[in-house]
Amino acid sequence: MLSIKNLHVSIEGKDILKGINLDVKPGEVHAIMGPNGAGKSTLASVLAGRDLYNVTEGEVIFQGKDLLDMEPEDRAKEGIFLGFQYPIEIPGVSTVNFMKTAVNEHRKYKGLDPLSASDFLKLMREKKSLVEIDSKLTNRSVNEGFSGGEKKKNEIFQMAMLEPKLAVLDETDSGLDIDALRVVANGVNKLKTRDNATIVITHYQRLLDYIVPDVVHVLYNGRIVKTAGKELALELEEKGYDWIKEENGK
């Protein structure tokens, strides 16, 4: 489904990703862990199409298409979803209008008619209950004045609305209390099918108790330096990153 080959990315002349290789198949859950500043969010942003970053080498193929060639909106419509580490507040843009526009853009891309107002509201209701997000929040402007945890929940709500093929969740667990973590993880699990895939970026093993990964990668200094099963997360939780850093000569 997703194939990243030798991806090099720089920003302002500084190399951040230095040859990433990653293959994700339908139905899989991948976890990416790694110390602060390793390049995890950079990778996520590049997949979503943020133009701040320069891809200097490599390729990314998503469902047979060259992803790097596409505008962010087209990537979204092809089925990529980025759950932002820091969701943006957009005062004046109502969540309802935002989601309606997004959902209908996706439908248009698939050759479907826009949803009627009542069907849209029905969809909203259904997805809201899936992530247990309060109408008080969805009645406001996008993320405006939301707490850290509420913003993360809202990301999963949007994911539920858009039903992506590949979700990249960048530290969706940080800032969530225990209950919210469970709700969010349940939401992600309920959205899971045999045909879609998830990349979860996290610092904490506890999320992976709920969203069980097939593969765990360690991203360090712009490279994936270790790939193993879910037990790797436990090992990292126990030992930290020093041994990784040592193994990689720093």
Place this chain on the structure above:
Amino acid sequence: MADINTINKDFADLFNQGNELLLEGSSDVMNETRKNAFQDFSKLGVPTRANENYKYTNLIPAFDHPYNVNLKYQNVDVDLNEIFQCDVPELDTNMVLLTNGWYYGNNKELTELPKGVIVCGVQEAAEKYPEIFNAHYGKYAKTDEDGIVALNTSLAKDGFFIYVPKGVVIEKPIQVVNLLRSDRDLMATQRNLIVVEENAQAKIIVCDHTLTHHKYLTNSVTEVNVARNAIFDLYTLQNQHLNSVILNSTYIRQESNSNVLSNTISLYGGTIRNNHHVILDEEHCENNTFGMYLMDRDQHVDNFTSIDHAKPNCLSNEHFKGVMDDQASGAFAGRIFVRRDAQQTQAYQSNNNLLLSNDAVINTKPQLVIDADDVKCSHGATVGQMDEDALFYLRARGIDEKEARQMLMFAFAHEIIEKIRVEPLKERIDELVDKRLRGEISKCNTCAIACNH
């Protein structure tokens, strides 16, 4: 190109040679005021950029043009009521028409107005209701401070007059449509007076509608007195073609416990200068002065405002926002005066600008003159580009770039539209601004509220 002296001399000649016509049909009070105003104009002249208050707006090219001037009411050869119908069903208003600055002689009678409310032309008001008219006319507009106000008062013959008696609440807004229709380039002078008595409530919508493509210069002055406990809204929608000049000066005086909201929305016009002066002349007034400008191409807008806290315990909120594209230029000046005994004043001001191109410019200048010590004041001005992070966030959800930009611009502008206290008008303006930002209203002959004609 003519210099300023030639322009001023031409006006002096017009005043002297046209004196008979100027005096004819105007009341003694109007003519007395006229005489004094002309003395002021002789001293001040049309303001140039050397004048600190007009530093950002060059009026010479605006005035340097052979305009026709009508010193007499010109009969209209068609029925304007027929040509112009505002049949927006949700926006139910009491509508009157003005033609080239004059109260249209064939206006339909407003049958739904509460008893005692007067809506007519200024000339007629001066004659029929002198006790009201004379108590207010020329009392608030400062001819000795601004040359174009002096010029307006020197040449003033007509405009609209609205009187709302004590305790009368007008539910339906009164809509004044300024029709510009001429077969030659024209300078229109319009002089309006609005008197809202104690405990009265009224909402007025003023909009423009250019019916022909000629070059217009409109110099209008509106005086407003809002008495104790009255609530008054003034919505101004500026929408003229790119070859026009709008000089619009408003003077509002508020008495105790009155509440005024004004919202000046500039959608189109070649050169727009709004002078907006408010004096909070008694205690416990609330004033809300809002404005929005959406400029592109070579358009120019200059909002020059002053809020004078003359008495204690008043609150003022001022917020102007602008979206500037292409080579558009603009200025905002926000003056707040808090006089020495105006303790417990609260005065807030902000001006936010969104620049969509590298060539657009805006000069923004808050100016607070505070002579009292127990006051809460704040001001802030921002000039920025579109928020790239927000743009990416929207795009990352599948919304294409153009639509995402549109959503963000609209959100920016909506903060001002939200303040409109007439629900159907708010919806209208929302639609209109959305269209305007999409570049769908670019022709001149559209009424701001999208009326049919």
